[in-house]
Amino acid sequence: MKLWEVIVVIIGLALEPFNEALKKGANQWHLNKVTLCLVSLLFAIIQTIMLGIGMITISLLMENLHIEGGLTFTPFLAALTLIFLSMKMFRRTFREHSFVEKREETMNYKALVKSACILGVDALILGILLALLQLAIIKNLVLTFCITSVSVALGLWMGYRLGMKYHVVVNGCSGCILLIIAFRLVMNCF
Structure with missing residues (x-):
């Protein structure tokens, strides 16, 4: 995967915390900068830790098994993983929620x-997927932290200002982004 594809996938993944922040922001009586920063950091740290656990675990496993050059089926596995994540987001989009x-x-x-x-x-x-594709760990962790923290801060602010108008659209966009990258991964194999 190229850097821009990784960034797009991380943005697609960060739209899920964005949607959660949108809900939390819509419920706040008063949203101050401290709360905005704390919630953004909380989501960004947990997302980054989870991505790091997935990447480091699989990287160590591949290193201990002496797998050099990656696996031949990795792009297809990556595409299937992205399709799974996008279907999960679409399911959340079309499920009726009374909020x-x-x-x-x-x-x-x-x-x-x-x-x-x-x-x-x-x-x-996603961390497992990125490790199977043998992508740089530190760069992906930094990207995840930055994109998620900005995404959550924006979600809180938009939820506080606009309410829950656009939360269905966000999940749909997130699923579409991941499906497009999955399709691109499969097309690059041929």
């Missing part, structure tokens, strides 16, 4: 950690 915007005084950080860890599973899967 009531109610303003809360404080941010529930315990619930935020729980939802960030749940969303981090997708980052773990």
Whole structure:
């Protein structure tokens, strides 16, 4: 995968925390800069840790098994993984949710950690995929941290200002991005 493809995949993955932040922002009575920064850092750190766990585990496994030059089926496995993640996002898009915007005084950080860890599973899967493609670990961790933190901050702010108008569109866009990259990976094999 080229750098721009990795960036697009990470953006697609970061749209999921963006959507969660959109919901949390819509529920805030008052959103200050400290809360915005804390929530952004929380999601970014958990996403980065999960991506790192996936990448480091598979990299060490491949190194211990002495697999040089990667596996021949890796692009197809990568495409299947991206298709799986995109279908998961589409399922969330089309599932009916009744969401009531109610303003809360404080941010529930315990619930935020729980939802960030749940969303981090997708980052773990992506980390495994990126390690199988033998991509640079540090560069991907830095990209994930930066993109996720900006995405969550933007989601909180937009949710606070606009409410929940666009949360369905965000999941749909996220799924489309991952499907396009999966298609591109398969086409590069031929």
